[in-house]
Every structure is written in C-alpha cells, then in structure tokens.
Amino acid sequence: MAATSAHAQSYQCSPPSGLSAPAERKPASEPRRIKPVTGYSLALSWSPEFCRTRKNSRRDKTQCRGDDGSFGFILHGLWPETRGPAYPQWCAVTRPLPPAEVKRNFCMMPTARLMARQWAKHGSCMTQRPETYFKVSRIMFDAVRFPDMDRLSRQPLTAGQFRNAFAAVNDGVMPDMIRLKINPRGWLQEVRLCLGQNFRPRRCPVFRRATKADVPLKIWRGG
Template sequence: MKAIFALIFLVLPTLVQAQSYQCRAPSLTDPAAPARKPAAELRRVRPVSGYTLAMSWSPEFCRLRKDDRRHKSQCSGDDGSFGFILHGLWPDAQGASYPQWCRATKALPPAIVKRNYCMMPSPRLMARQWSKHGTCMANRPETYFRISRIMFGAVEFPNMDRLSRKPLTAGALRDAFAAANDGLKADMIRLKVNRRGWLEEVRICLGKSFRPQRCPRSMRGLKDNRSIKIWRGT
C-alpha cells in the first residue's frame, strides 16, 4: 500500500474520490440522526488489538436496491456511480468479541456527512459506523472519519471489470489486491460473498499501527479455491 499508512496521523487528506464516478455530494442542511444501539446487541468496551478496513462492492449491493428509498443515495445513480465504498473501519480485539457501541452519540453535523459522502454515500451508514465502531477508537467523529479517509484512500484497487470477465477464485482475487498494493499480502485479506457466490466485500486486516497484517486464523474465511463472481452492474 502507499506510504500513507506510515503517515496516518501526519497527513491531512482531501475528499476521497476513489471508486466514485461523478460523485456529487448533495447540499445538506440537516445532521444525520445518531444510530441507536439495538436492544439485542451488547455494549462492549475492550482493548483494541487491531482494525479491519471493510470495503463494500457497491454494484452487488445495489443490484436489487436501485428503487429502494432507504438506499437511494448510494444506488439510484443520482449522486454518482460507485465501485468500492467504505463499509467501515472496525476496531478488533483479542478473541471473537470485538468492541462495539462504546458510548452514546449525537447527530453527525452536515459538514462531516458531506466531506465523507463520496467514500461512504449514505448518511445512515455513516451514523451507524461512528456509533457502533468509531466510538471505540476515537473521541470525536471528525477523527474517526479522518482516519477512515486516509485508510480507504491508501488502497489501490485492481481492475474489477477485467477480473469479472474470467473465471475467478478467492485466492486469485486476494492475489490481485496484493499485487496492486505494496506491502499487502494475500493472507492479510478477507473476502465476503453472498449465498450465490457474488462478491460483497473485501476486508483488509490491520494492526494497531494501522499497517496491514496477517488476518487472525478465526477471520480468514474463504478458501483459495472457492469460486467467486463479480457483478459489474447493468
């Protein structure tokens, strides 16, 4: 990956445009309502041992959601066309239980939503990621989204159109991401597919210093020979 990983707290990033085509952040005057912890989910405050950078493949996410009002900002095409978007930057802990919902939050100011829109084109998603994950690693939403922009902006993406047009395995896709990013190895990458075998997310395992690291054994997921399909969109 770019040297920006080593400079995470020294670099002031500009608006992330990676993987967004003709993205137009809308004029916003209202804050994004804070996300509330679901009753079924526990509040867990634990020491952070590393992080996961989770990136959602928007064409697959929007495949059946183009007319869904809840996902209009990401999927309608009115505000741009998206490839990978940031699902979230998640703090991890030793073991299976990661920290979450560390404290209650207030509404996200419109300026924060607009600044991060082309990276995460959903105010609702921003509010949830800050409430569920960001509160466990930062005191202010500005800090959480600043770090998220740096990490997402550091990733170089392989040619997904080309990869989608040939038989593909999980191992080959991990290798393609590793080849595009210096310092990133295939065993530092996890993939998520749906039940039909279509790619949903790429997740990069990071250490406490935000440098890529080998994913814990419990997180490795798909075997190398697992077939994967990539939806390019219509």
Template sequence: MLRPFSALIALAALAVPALAQAQAYQCRAPQVSSVPQVSPNSRPRQMPVTGYTMALSWSPEFCKPRQDSRSHKVQCSGDNGRFGFVVHGLWPQGANGRWPQWCQARQVLTPREVRRNMCMMPSASLIARQWAKHGGCMTRRPETYFKVTRILWDSLRIPDYDRISREDDLTAGRIRKAFADANPGWSAAQVGVKLNERGWLQEIRLCYGARFRPTRCDDRRYGARDGVRAKIWRGL
C-alpha cells in the first residue's frame, strides 16, 4: 500500500509546480484550533486498493446556494478568496465497483495539518472526513495522505472554464476534452464529468491506476456521456 505513495512523493520534484493552486484566487488559510469530529455513516470496508479517484469540485456551483452558510464560510463567503476547482477528495478504489472505506486510522489528524490544506480543500469538516473515510484505508499517516493529494493537485493544469462556459452548445464531452487537452498524458476517457440534476457542472473525477498513472474511468466514474448538454456556473 505504501510503495506507490513513496514513489509518487519521490517523483514530486519532477511535477509541474503549483499550477492548480492558481484556482484558489488569493486564498488565505484561516487559523484552525481544533479538528471537527467525524462519525461514520456506513460500515467499514477493507479491501485491496486497485486504483484511485481524485474528485475536483466546481466551487461556484457548490457555493451558489451556500454563500451565507456559516459552515461553508471559508469556501463560499469570499472572505478567504475565490475558488474555481477545489479538491473534494482522493479516494481509493477496489475491485468490482467497490471501494474501501472507514478503515481504522492509526494516527490523529492535527489542526496544523488541516490548515495546511485549506487552500486546496477549503473546509475543515471536509478535510477531516476525507481522512477518516478514505485516507486511513490508504496510508497510516494523515500527513502522507494529504501530501500525495497535494502532489497530484499541483501537477494539474486547469483549463479556462470561465471562457468555456460561454461557448454555445456546451457538452460534457467538451468539458472533459478541454481538461485532457490541457494535461499531457491524459485522455478524455480518463476524465469523469459529474453534472447535477439541472445539467450544471458539479465535479470532474480523475481516474488513476494503482501507481497513480491515468487510467480509463469505469462507467460509474465517467459520469455524463459526451453528448449531454452541460452548463458551468461562473459565480458572478
């Protein structure tokens, strides 16, 4: 389990530096004095990890009904910066469309580690939940889980989805192809697009193999078919 993580960390110096972080416009990480408590909402499931999914949430759409929410103040109020894509989570995948979850974590997440990741995942509750539900099934230390997540995040180029949102006849296929075209080594088949029930972009889901190489998404992660009409909320 730890070997792919170690290899990725060793190669981090070769990654394209801090490209995706430009999506967190002038982010200011808040002080964090405690770690939110997280209670499992389903049963633990331990199984071999066969790959990973990185879910990127489109913040303008998420924040549209939450601008005045106290629980989402960091991400949605504008006081800590404006966000485009943010990391929802890095999730382990298993065989037959299943995934490990809620494995017993051996080390405790600290407020310092929460704050370190707030410009990538601008919610202390989200950070705590991702470690509790997913990270503990992948590695022993929360620092390792979030370091690997940051390495993957920093290696990405985010297309100008503000401009793309203004195109006529926008489709899910155009959204995924734009991402693949901006990131050498990726193909459209390796990029999932999740639209909400009204057709607005909600998430992009990037599919990785067991050694963190892009791999073809299965149907569940691929999401909306290429020809499905799509919209992107710009938050303005």
C-alpha cells in the first residue's frame, strides 16, 4: 500500500466541539476472548451506503447528517485475528477515551461511539494504550489508496471487478487479499483488507470466505 491517498476518504470534515467517548462496556451476550494474534483485518466502511437511511438519525448524526463532514470510506476498525474465526475481543476493561484522541481521529472514524467500541472490543487485544491503537490505525488507513468510486458506481460491476480495481491502485495488494461485505440488495457496505502480523497485506485466511467473483455489486454515491 502507498503512503498517500487517492480520492480522499473524507470529502470535507470539521470535528465538532465537545466530542467525548464514554467507556464502552462488554455486552453480556459477547464473550471475552484472549487469544494470540496472528494477523489483522482493516475494515473500511463505505459511508454513503451506511448513511443512506440514517441521515435523520441522532445516533449517527456526526457521520450522516452532513454538518460535520461528508465522508467516503471511513475506518470501521482495525481488528486482530487468530487462527480460526473466533477472533480476540474484549480483552480488557477500558476507560473513556481522552477528548483529544477523539478529535484527532474524527475524520477517519466520525462517531465517538464507534471509536469507543473499536478500542474496547478490538484495540484492547492489541495494546494497553488507546493512543497506540489509533496511531497504528491511522497509519494503516492513510496508507490505503482508493479507486475512483464515482466512476465505478456508474458502470455494471461485479465483486471480482471491484476487488481488481481496488488492488490495482494499492502496491502489494492482490485481489485475494480483499474481502467485501455486500448487503442483501447488492450494495457495497465494506472493504476488508487482510494483513499479517507485520501489518503487511496477505492472502485472506481460508475461514474468511470471499464473495464469488461474478456476484453483481452496486455502489451508492449518496444523495
């Protein structure tokens, strides 16, 4: 992956004042799993699709209402993995995120609630300090280049063609290092890059099944 980005993740972004992120608590329904980390997934959410039905949602207003920014890809999270699908999670009890850290990462991850959850659920399995987790996340996020999503959204497209387009603009990334999340209506929700322990792109583990190459895929541009 390159050190600069093409087709910026946030088209505009201005962090609102008074941002805070209370500590996220482990839900009773989710187990704590402390396991050795053997790799990572970088999950990149396509914000126009996420916000398509959430523009009037108070819960998602900083990402979706448009007052604080207009976003393309945002970071859903940097997730540690182990051998097999039961990834590490909720490894430690966490404290509220420092307001300065919330502000620093807002244009990458434009809801404080999302930051708090990603740190508590995933980051606590990687490091003891949220500053370290978000620093590594920013480095990885800023290294990704993005294809021309506007152009791709205006043409017939399959999952395989999209993976090829995404890999083509990222040095060292091959289509089999990319997994896609597509909703039941056929719209792109998320791109996930598989990373090794050294944070370099790798072939996705076999338990991360790929969407078949010929599956139709649509990209919502917003509006």
